[in-house]
Amino acid sequence: MSSETTIRWSRMSLTELRTFWAEEIEPALERAGVDLAERPSYEQVADAGYSGIAYALREHHDMTLVEFLSTVGYEEPGSPTAYQWGIDDDATIDELESYLETLERRRQLATSTVRTKQSRLATYARLYREVHGEADLVDRAADASNESDEIRRALVVFDELNYELGTDASKLRYLSDVSQFYEHLGRRAKAAFNPVEHIDEEYNWSREEPDNAALTGRQVSRLYDATDAQSEELIVLALCAWGLRRNEVAALHTSQLVLEGDDPHIAFGDERKNGPGTVALIYGTADLTARIEQLEDDSAWSGYLFPSSRSASGHITGETVQARFQRLAEDAGVRVQGELPTSKMGRRFWYTTYNRAMTNLRENLDVIAAEQGSSDSAVVMKNYLSEDERRQYRREFMREQLEDVFGG
Template identity: 40%
Template sequence: MADSTNSADQLEGTDAHGPPTRRWTDQDLGDMQQYFWRHVASDAGADGIDVDTEKPTASWLADNGYRPFVAALRRHHDVTFSEFWSQHIAPDADVDGYDWASNDQVTIDALEHFLDRRASRYGLSDASVDTLRYRLNTYLKAFKGANDHADLLHSVARDTDIPAYESVDEVFAAFDHLNERTEKSDTTIKRVADIVESFYSHLVSRQVAATNPAAGLDDEFKWDTTTDGDTPALRTEHVQALMDAVEGLEEELLVVALAAWGLRANEVAKLHVRQLDRDGGDVPRLEFAERKNGPGSVSILYGMDVLEDRLAQLSDRSSWNGYLFPSTQADADHISRQTVWRRFRELADAAGLPERIDGERPSPQLCRRFWYDKYSETLEEVISGLEDIAAEQGSSDPEVVLQNYLSEDRARRLRRDAMRERLAAAFAPPNETLDD
């Protein structure tokens, strides 16, 4: 009989809401493999993930209670989950590699190791990790263009004979290259600089590098991030392309809920007919008992026809449970946030959206930012229209009129009418002329 003290079955306790917990310090790598196959692989399989060919993502591991397992790999065995999976679980898996702008394997390994640590320690989503990888590769391309090589570690290594100022010169040259030879905004370049500084700092903390050559970038370049480089968002042509690519009411409602109503992916996934309030005001609303900032409601200024058609479609189903995006899984009432992301990504591919929009992959988040952009434009339009009234009142600031001279209902109607027009224009096909 196996020694229960050292067995992978040794438990510290059981979390009623997650996988078994255990005394990780007692586990060798063989025990960790056994734990993986008994628990992680089983749960992953239930979610349709074949661990022999597909590595469970950092977000999936976190959502399913496996952060302690990932942390134990890092602390007690000095391997990231990615390294553990590729070396001990699926060494023969055919995994597509990222197209890094370097042939130096030491540099690539260091970058991937840094991203793995970021993902596990910060609980980053796959989309967030992809964004960081893109920014690091942007730097790598600029570094290669400026210095005629893409070896990031040699000049900063602890045993290098290269003077520290030369490694700083290489980094500064890379950002000169970015500033002068690309059309990226200051804010985008600043985001690249931030993750590059963190990467070198990571190398120093692990005693791989002797110095952080990116530490003085902010003082050197003084990027202006106050007036340009807004947070990435879908543009009107992107929304129109998505609408052209939809196949069926469900996909159409997905785009409308994300871009015309500004909902978060998890809010879209859980939409229920009981949230619809047709009688609570002058426009239909969606009521949320819980949102990020507490209870709230969202006005449906565009897309009510799509919603009505979807409700009619679903009401014909004898077993409909009231969710607008019901799940096909027997153990779930509605689709998941991850499913919203996956379906949107597939639709974005079908619509031919760019692989990157200002450095970020198309995602539900960029739809929500599209909505905010349109709302900001609406406020500017309304305020601009009040300039003559402001002048008559002896004020140079039209916002004073909006706040002090218009009733709350009147101001709200002005905003809604302007926003409704902007959304209708954005969702209209490119060659369609809207009636006044």
């Protein structure tokens, strides 16, 4: 049966469809070069000439193609394919699951992060189905002529979310996840546009983080204790003990490091967000040296502290740093305001720790100031200590704070 017009889908029972799948469709997919070690997609089934099975399953058996395939051996326990999306559009389900698989395998996001995104995407897809009849997100975004209508449809869905969700932060997280899904489709030439790209401009949602949430010292200790490899230790140190941005961590190179002498530091050039400068390595130089020695065993090593053979740049990305950091947080059971912490919270920890160290320093200098008949520790700092001495005191007090956290 090579022509779909000869297949009487509507007359087949579920048992007959399973038999037909095994005897006709699977061999056809194999001849077409489809790897049947993994669950075939709706697109692959349709390309082989059997798209009618999805319609028959939906209309006559109240079942999606994904659900049907789980009955003929294409579902692993606990895998994303077991998730009930609550929509009928197989093309959209396939692409949603492909996207989640990309997040897990390639971007290496923490499992809990992927599941949270899955839940938000499912909520959006179900609302879309409720207000528009079908959740055919992929097909509608594939045709550029649909852009105006699809933006309108997306707005209707976000009107519902705007009403149902309690905070602006929650609404923006939903928007971010949906937008990233459409961007994924675009990168694979399956979407001609992103209908939600500018939707935040329609609402008065605030992106402010008034409390600038940061990790606590105890939480950073738990993250560091959860590490199993030098590379993981270095990520925690680079974010929390050195205060680097995640992109700076990803691209760290030995050419930037000055580890000898009394002033170990990292030197940054014009590529840094706030311009050239240095970052003092107050704590963790031993870990850094150990990482370099480990990498030097590879004769092909290019000098990056977080190398990647699959990346054109030769090193991992900032997103990968974030993903690894959040996996550690998941393993350590660390949450900030109910969410997995971001790499930015590690940098904020550095700032709060530095401020605490400076407060301790000023309190100690207050004693000296009082003995000199002054009420202002700043006078001592300015008039009685050289720049080198001031730097030394600042680093000593900061080192004490970091040693308390990292167990040094």
